Amino acid sequence: MGLAATAAQAGDIDLAAAAELAKNSDxxxxxxxxxxxxxxxxxSVAEKYAGDKDAIDTLVQSIQLGSKGKWGxxxxxxHSSLSTQDLKLLAGWVLATKP
Structure with missing residues (x-):
């Protein structure tokens, strides 16, 4: 997924709903x-994964299963209790974050 594809996906997400989900998910x-x-x-996460065609899937996995060593x-x-839809929403929202 190139930068344009990431931006297109970001345009498809409900930013307010994603922000509320992020707040409620701590x-x-x-x-x-x-x-x-x-x-x-x-x-920083959005910048690291910009242009990565697998960014959504990578972030979904990190959010769902957790991670260690990627950032220190x-x-x-x-966050295994989140639905696949919510995981994808959060991942897309993170990737849409601008500095």
Whole structure:
């Protein structure tokens, strides 16, 4: 997925619903839009995966199962209770984050 495809997907998501889901899923406990807290800034994640055709799937897996070592020593806990639709919504929202 190129940058244009990522932007097109971002245009297809409900940004308000995604932000509310992120808030309710405690994403903001460790992440912020443009600054590192415990985990990376959403904008940094978007930048890292820009142009990656598998970005949505990669982020869905990281959100669902958690990850360790991608952004330093802190581990991200998994969010296995989220539906596939919600996982894709969050992944698309993260990828749409601008610095």
């Amino acid at each position: 994403c903001f406990s460790c992440h912020a839009a443009n600054e590192k807290i415990v985990g990376p800034a959403f904008a 020593r802190a581990a991200m806990p998994g």
